Amino acid sequence: MDKKLTNVALTLAAVLAILLLLVYGLGSVNERFQTGENAVMRFVFVGVGLLIAFVIYYMTRDNAAWEVGTRQVVWMAIGAALYAVFSFLFNGTVFVVPSLSQVALRPAIAIPMFFGYAFGPVVGLFTGAIGNTFGDALTGFGLFPQWSMGNGLVGFVAGLPMLFGDKKKSLDTVLWTGGILALLGAVLYFLNPSQPNAVFFDPANNVFGDAQITLFAGISLLIGFALVAIVRFVFGQNLDIAAAVTWGMLGNIIGIGFAAISDIWINGYSPVAAIVGEFLPAAGPNLIFAAILVPLLVVAYASVRRQSGR
Amino acid sequence: MLVAWRYRKREKSFIQWFDPRAWLIFYACFLVGIVTFWDVRYLLPFFIFTLFVLFTSGVQWHEIRKAFLFILGFVFFFAILTFLTGRGGSEELYRQEHLIRQFQAPFSILGWTPSLDITVERIFYALSQFVKVSSLAMMTILIPYSLDPRLYGVTFKGLGMPDKFAYAMDLTMRFIPTFARDFQLTVDAQRARGYELEKLSGGLIEQVRKMGPIFVPVTIHAIIGSEDIIDAMDLRAFGVGPRTWIDVLVRENKDRILIGFGVAILFVSLVLGFMGYGNFWVPDFLLRLAGP
Numbered sequence: 001m002d003k004k005l006t007n008v009a010l011t012l013a014a015v016l017a018i019l020l021l022l023v024y025g026l027g028s029v030n031e032r033f034q035t036g037e038n039a040v041m042r043f044v045f046v047g048v049g050l051l052i053a054f055v056i057y058y059m060t061r062d063n064a065a066w067e068v069g070t071r072q073v074v075w076m077a078i079g080a081a082l083y084a085v086f087s088f089l090f091n092g093t094v095f096v097v098p099s100l101s102q103v104a105l106r107p108a109i110a111i112p113m114f115f116g117y118a119f120g121p122v123v124g125l126f127t128g129a130i131g132n133t134f135g136d137a138l139t140g141f142g143l144f145p146q147w148s149m150g151n152g153l154v155g156f157v158a159g160l161p162m163l164f165g166d167k168k169k170s171l172d173t174v175l176w177t178g179g180i181l182a183l184l185g186a187v188l189y190f191l192n193p194s195q196p197n198a199v200f201f202d203p204a205n206n207v208f209g210d211a212q213i214t215l216f217a218g219i220s221l222l223i224g225f226a227l228v229a230i231v232r233f234v235f236g237q238n239l240d241i242a243a244a245v246t247w248g249m250l251g252n253i254i255g256i257g258f259a260a261i262s263d264i265w266i267n268g269y270s271p272v273a274a275i276v277g278e279f280l281p282a283a284g285p286n287l288i289f290a291a292i293l294v295p296l297l298v299v300a301y302a303s304v305r306r307q308s309g310r
Numbered sequence: 311m312l313v314a315w316r317y318r319k320r321e322k323s324f325i326q327w328f329d330p331r332a333w334l335i336f337y338a339c340f341l342v343g344i345v346t347f348w349d350v351r352y353l354l355p356f357f358i359f360t361l362f363v364l365f366t367s368g369v370q371w372h373e374i375r376k377a378f379l380f381i382l383g384f385v386f387f388f389a390i391l392t393f394l395t396g397r398g399g400s401e402e403l404y405r406q407e408h409l410i411r412q413f414q415a416p417f418s419i420l421g422w423t424p425s426l427d428i429t430v431e432r433i434f435y436a437l438s439q440f441v442k443v444s445s446l447a448m449m450t451i452l453i454p455y456s457l458d459p460r461l462y463g464v465t466f467k468g469l470g471m472p473d474k475f476a477y478a479m480d481l482t483m484r485f486i487p488t489f490a491r492d493f494q495l496t497v498d499a500q501r502a503r504g505y506e507l508e509k510l511s512g513g514l515i516e517q518v519r520k521m522g523p524i525f526v527p528v529t530i531h532a533i534i535g536s537e538d539i540i541d542a543m544d545l546r547a548f549g550v551g552p553r554t555w556i557d558v559l560v561r562e563n564k565d566r567i568l569i570g571f572g573v574a575i576l577f578v579s580l581v582l583g584f585m586g587y588g589n590f591w592v593p594d595f596l597l598r599l600a601g602p
Contacts, residue, residue, distance in 0.1 A: 040342075040580065043342075068474055069549055070543045070544050070548045070549055071540050072474075073474050073477055073478045073543075073548070073549070074478075074481060074536045074539050074540050074543070075533075075536065076475075077477075077478045077479075077480075077481030077482040077484075077485055078481075078532050078533065078536050080478075080482040080485075081481075081482045081483075081484075081485030081486045081488075081489050081532075082528070082529060084482070084486055085486060085489045085490050085493060086493075086525070088490075089490075089493060105518070107518065107521050107525065110525065111529070114529070126475075126478060130478075130479070131482075134482065134483075134486060137450050139381075143341065227515075288514070288515065288518055289518060292518045292519050292522075293518065293521065293525055296522045296525070296526050297525070297526060300526045300529075300530045301530060301533065304533065304534060308534070308537070
């Protein structure tokens with residue numbers, strides 16, 4: 001292992017060690033380290049997210065997917081800027097996006113999924129993490145680093161098929177892994193149907209993340225998975241569409257799941273509140289965009305590549 | 311064509327007096343420091359400092375008016391709403407409310423009489439929320455107006471980022487206003503064809519599909535446009551060796567002082583926070599006034 005790699009690995013390992021120390025060591029002495037709004041923990045989870053990405057990189061470091069050249073630098077910037085602009089415009093204050101039964105939609109999530117898939121995991125990670133940070137900054141309502149990291153992981157995982165020579169390989173494994181996770185989420189919802197939907201805000205009707213989660217929001221991940229599965233099999237002949245939606249789905253589940261679960265330590269949520277009240281209503285609707293907007297972008301980009309020859 | 315943020319060099323601007331790296335480090339410390347507190351007494355120094363920065367930034371009202379009114383209006387709206395409904399704070403920050411006065415409507419709707427409870431906790435939660443979020447928003451909004459676009463890259467490089475990621479950050483900040491303009495142009499062009507983003511009809515899936523005419527052109531246009539930038543960078547041998555920057559940033563004593571001040575704010579905030587200070591607070595005399 002070269003010196004630079006050793007330093008990076010040691011730094012990330014130190015971040016993880018600090019996290020464990022804060023939660024399990026100092027947590028027993030001072031409850032501020034266990035629950036409640038904790039600024040330090042937000043950044044610790046950024047470190048954990050980077051550690052996850054680093055471990056995957058390290059295990060496959062010889063793969064060309066990790067190359068960062070001029071093209072990747074520009075695509076990173078374009079992806080992050082587009083994600084920031086779309087996030088800001090569609091956060092409900094500028095344009096009102098369609099919504100149904102407590103499900104607030106974020107069409108911008110299609111951007112890190114598409115950029116990750118089309119241009120690789122590094123571009124996806126940068127697009128999601130930096131784009132979300134700038135999007136939050138533009139809105140002016142504060143920064144949430146662990147959610148930015150979660151969005152980065154969405155793009156990162158969406159870009160992982162680039163590590164495989166044959167994209168068809170592992171596609172069904174990824175699909176069914178997502179299916180099992182969606183099913184587990186739905187089971188958890190049916191066991192806890194009275195959980196408040198923490199991501200649903202409707203000030204006009206006096207709802208501030210405290211309304212009981214609806215059936216539609218509770219099973220939205222399952223509905224989203226069904227849509228993704230339909231796209232995967234209906235467009236099975238077009239490997240790019242099938243792989244983009246399938247890996248985008250897994251990225252969404254892992255990335256949003258990471259951010260929601262981090263709130264167990266950051267905001268003091270119970271595991272059920274984090275998964276049923278936060279993860280399901282946030283991740284489920286995103287899959288609708290994975291299934292509809294991502295294929296549109298994949299087809300349009302393929303057409304551009306054919307015309308330009310690049 | 312790239313569209314730029316409304317930056318210009320301003321005379322006697324407090325922000326621009328410092329090295330941008332020092333300012334960004336200070337901003338990050340300020341950000342983490344302020345989110346540690348809910349006590350309005352602890353938040354007020356942050357707010358006062360924010361106002362000082364705003365009024366000494368040299369940014370003119372007519373430049374910032376639109377963005378400023380939008381964000382502050384948004385923050386104010388939410389603060390008022392939480393005051394009227396009492397939601398938000400009662401779940402996390404306080405368990406008991408002390409009533410100062412209750413207003414009841416002189417009419418009933420289906421047996422329900424609308425009422426407004428003014429409690430000490432609601433007033434201070436709304437006040438704390440407004441002070442905290444508006445401080446964050448004002449500090450953030452000033453950055454693009456005060457940071458020279460030519461210095462984005464060298465600033466991030468100076469903050470320790472590798473060349474490629476520093477340049478990616480540089481381009482990201484430059485592209486945001488450009489893509490916002492492209493988005494508006496695309497919306498206008500589609501509107502001329504009878505497409506109304508605000509009036510999407512059909513079921514949920516159909517409405518999502520109908521967003522395609524906005525998302526796809528803006529995204530694909532950006533990717534096509536990137537080829538020119540990639541070519542230009544390749545022609546200048548970007549990434550072949552260590553990069554040099556046209557502008558050189560020099561850290562002076564005043565920058566070191568600012569960084570030290572920022573780190574001190576961060577350190578003190580975190581220590582106070584971990585010691586249990588700075589949690590939600592209401593004055594005792596108001597509690598006594600309100601009674602049990």
